[in-house]
Every structure is written in C-alpha cells, then in structure tokens.
Amino acid sequence: xxxxxxxxxxxxxxxxxxxxxxxxxxxxxxxxxxxxxxxxxxxxxxxxxxxxxxxxxxxxxxxxxxxxxxxxxxxxxxxxxxxxxxxxxxxxxxxxxxxxxxxxxxxxxxxxxxxxxxxxxxxxxxxxxxxxxxxxx
Numbered sequence: 001x002x003x004x005x006x007x008x009x010x011x012x013x014x015x016x017x018x019x020x021x022x023x024x025x026x027x028x029x030x031x032x033x034x035x036x037x038x039x040x041x042x043x044x045x046x047x048x049x050x051x052x053x054x055x056x057x058x059x060x061x062x063x064x065x066x067x068x069x070x071x072x073x074x075x076x077x078x079x080x081x082x083x084x085x086x087x088x089x090x091x092x093x094x095x096x097x098x099x100x101x102x103x104x105x106x107x108x109x110x111x112x113x114x115x116x117x118x119x120x121x122x123x124x125x126x127x128x129x130x131x132x133x134x135x136x137x
Contacts, residue, residue, distance in 0.1 A: 014043045014050055015048060017039040018050055025057050030062070031063075048077060054067075055087050059087070067091040071091060072086045082111040082112035088104050089094075102128050
C-alpha cells in the first residue's frame with residue numbers, strides 16, 4: 001500500500017467515524033457520539049473537522065471536560081477562530097468557570113470585532129442553553 005493510499009484510507013475512515021458520531025448525536029445518543037468522534041480524532045489528531053465534531057458532541061452529552069479539551073486543541077490549531085473560543089466558553093459556562101468563560105467571550109470579540117452582534121448573540125445563546133436548565137432546578 002502506498003503512502004498516498006494510506007492517507008486517503010485514513011481520511012475515509014475518519015470521515016466515517018465523524019458521520020457515525022453525527023448520527024448518534026441526532027438520535028440523542030450523546031455518549032456514543034463522543035466515543036465515535038474520539039475515534040475520528042485518534043486517527044487524525046489535527047483534524048479540525050473531527051475536533052469540532054468531538055467538541056459539539058461532548059457539549060451535547062454534557063461532557064464539558066472533553067469539550068474543553070477539544071476546544072483547547074482547536075484553539076491551538078486555529079488561534080484566530082472566534083468560534084473555537086466560544087465553544088470553549090460554552091464548556092466553561094457549563095462547568096461554572098465564569099472568569100474563564102468571560103475571558104473566552106472577550107477573546108472571541110477581540111478576534112472578530114467586525115461582527116460583534118453575531119459573536120455576542122452566539123455567546124448569549126450559549127449562556128441561555130446553560131442557565132435555563134439551571135433555573136428549572
């Protein structure tokens with residue numbers, strides 16, 4: 001097997017794990033979505049697509065530690081992405097790490113000041129998803 005075909009095969013398998021994770025997430029099987037997304041990341045640790053799927057699946061499964069770790073890696077790979085900072089802020093909010101969450105929201109606004117309304121709206125929606133269940137408790 002050539003080096004190129006191994007790379008293609010690995011990408012195909014990674015894509016299959018990502019697709020499987022999305023199916024599990026859509027069916028409400030959050031922990032399985034996290035496991036399958038982790039399989040994709042194991043194949044390609046620097047794949048933003050796999051890490052984004054892992055972070056999203058982990059937030060949905062309320063595995064905020066895994067979400068924060070995935071977002072940390074995403075930020076290391078793409079430090080100019082406001083979305084990755086907001087993903088990590090969501091994990092921090094959920095863990096009630098207010099100062100860290102606020103710092104990430106501010107960093108996202110600093111990165112993307114041209115769209116402060118969109119960035120602020122995403123941050124606000126992230127906070128609302130967390131606070132509404134807390135208020136019902």
